[in-house]
Amino acid sequence: MKYYAVIVAGGAGNRMQTETPKQFLLLNNLPVLMHTIKAFALSEFQPKILLVLNQEQHSYWNKLCVEFNFNIPHTIISGGKERFHSVKNAVDTITEESVISIHDAVRPIISKDLIDKSFQYALENGNAIAAVKPTDSIRKKKDDNTEAVNREDFFMVQTPQVFKSDIIKNAYNLPFDNNFTDDASVVEQSGIKINLIEGERNNIKITYPADLEIAEWFLNKNAL
Template sequence: MKYYAIIVAGGSGNRMQTETPKQFLLLNNLPVLMHTVKAFALSDSQPKILIVLNQEQHNYWARLCEEFNFRIPHQVIAGGTERFHSVKNAIDSIEEESFVAIHDAVRPLISKTLIDSCFNKAVELGNVIAAVQSSDSVRMLRADKTSALKRNEIYLVQTPQTFSLPVLKEAYRQEFNNSFTDDASVVESIGYEINIIEGERNNIKITYPIDLELAELLLKK
């Protein structure tokens, strides 16, 4: 079985209150994106790694790879205007029959175990996404009124989100829609049911400054 990992690294530094895009910030003296790539390279699945970057960041990434002596094999793909288009560009570059894991570049603490479990379950079920059950009470706001939701029915979606290549190619032939918040929503919109695998609490997404501090603590632990 052939495996691919698409690592989507199109984020800006806006919510981090920095001009440096989040994927390039230093985490334990190494850019966040390099931690993420290493996680996939160390997995038993050994996927071919595609990094999707804004075209303007390709040279910067190449300089970082030289500076940090980063030699893990990977291919850099040009990003698009939306995440949807970035993922589509990467999918279009894959031709051999395979299963493809799509992962946020700014989730650098993902474990080898979760990566391998996602690939294995996707082969078994056709697709799988990582998600964790909500540990907080949840309320929905609609028309200025709030209502309680059942906490045990709420899952917080993470990545990787892993699918067979034919399904991804079919799904990403659609036109972009603002309702597409992740790859699962793109695939679900053409009629596929989405399977969930238990994610990891440590698989945090670095969005705000506190997230980077937390990631540093988790790495040291």
């Protein structure tokens, strides 16, 4: 069986209050995206890494790889208009039977254990979606009001989201829908049952400036 890791790096970084896309911001003196790729390169499954980047960012990324002497093998795929199209562009290049992990470029603190666990579970069960239980109270909007809901009924979905190739390739033959929020929602629309596995609290998505400081703390803690 072959294994692939599709790293999706299409964000513009608008909420980071910086002109530099968040996947290129420095985290412990290394661009965020490089930390993410390094995590998958350490996996026991040794996936082939496909990096999905906006066409306009390819040359900048190549310059960063030279500047930081970053030589982990990976293939660059051009991104699309929406995340859906970016993932589809990568998935469509895979022609062999395989297990495909799809991961946000801006989740750089993911552990080797979670990567390996998700590959193994998807291999055995068709798909594996990392998720954690919310710790905060949750309220649901209802008309002009809100109402309390039981947080035990909800999950906070992360990446990686891992699928056998036939499942994910079939799902991405569907037409784009604005209700597709992640790969699991696309696969679910194709009629496949989604399997959740336990994610990690430190598998944060870098979205706001404070997230970089939190990610740096996790990296330094893990290095001790």
